[in-house]
Amino acid sequence: MGITGTVGKRLAPRISQAAPGLTHGFVRTALERAINGVGSLPGAATIGQRLLDEHRGDVDKTIHELIEMHVRYAGAQGFVTNLGGLVTAAVAIPANVTGLALIQCRMVASIAWLRGYDLDDPRVRNAVLATILGEDDVEKLIRKRRLPAPPMALATAPQYDPDLDRVVAGEVAAELITRVAGKRLASTIGRRVPVVGGVVGLTVDGFETWRVGRYADRELLPRARR
Numbered sequence: 001m002g003i004t005g006t007v008g009k010r011l012a013p014r015i016s017q018a019a020p021g022l023t024h025g026f027v028r029t030a031l032e033r034a035i036n037g038v039g040s041l042p043g044a045a046t047i048g049q050r051l052l053d054e055h056r057g058d059v060d061k062t063i064h065e066l067i068e069m070h071v072r073y074a075g076a077q078g079f080v081t082n083l084g085g086l087v088t089a090a091v092a093i094p095a096n097v098t099g100l101a102l103i104q105c106r107m108v109a110s111i112a113w114l115r116g117y118d119l120d121d122p123r124v125r126n127a128v129l130a131t132i133l134g135e136d137d138v139e140k141l142i143r144k145r146r147l148p149a150p151p152m153a154l155a156t157a158p159q160y161d162p163d164l165d166r167v168v169a170g171e172v173a174a175e176l177i178t179r180v181a182g183k184r185l186a187s188t189i190g191r192r193v194p195v196v197g198g199v200v201g202l203t204v205d206g207f208e209t210w211r212v213g214r215y216a217d218r219e220l221l222p223r224a225r226r
Helices: 003-018 024-036 044-054 059-080 089-114 122-132 135-143 151-155 163-191 194-219
Strands: none
Touching: 024 044, 024 089, 024 122, 024 163, 044 059, 044 089, 059 089, 059 194, 089 122, 089 163, 089 194, 122 151, 122 163, 122 194, 135 163, 151 194
């Protein structure tokens, strides 16, 4: 584990203490809002259909545009929530975590919908959250037997396992907090320049979102719509 990962692991419990609502429950809330929409933000199926119409039914082009769109969203919110540097870190990190969860949940859920998955199916919802962990972390959790299978298999499992709800949401919450606290705050501490922290936040959040999107594109293979 690199220095940023180490910093993230050390800071994550402190962040959770400073923001008690930042537990696995916020991940489920983010997923619900990502799927159904919130405020002026359209839900996953709505934005998926809109882009699909723009690309005349070409699913692959739609997914490409969807990923690029959410990378821009993630970069923008990463920049804004890191502009304050160390002074506002206690407030910015929880905001960054919840914002990143919402953006990545909507992106992956939209990809799943475009590939023919039912977003009301709890198995699919767990698959969406597992995808956010990224391919490397999913493989590690499978080896440790904390996850039974990769996202595609979770989404198409013969039966729904309710015990997975808390496990997957907890892993996603811990991973998002670690990413935000470690990769970005460590850079900000090292430089002690607020604007640089914003630039680092933009780059890291955008890149991580791109990686998650590409993983979803590879992992969630097409299914026939029912």
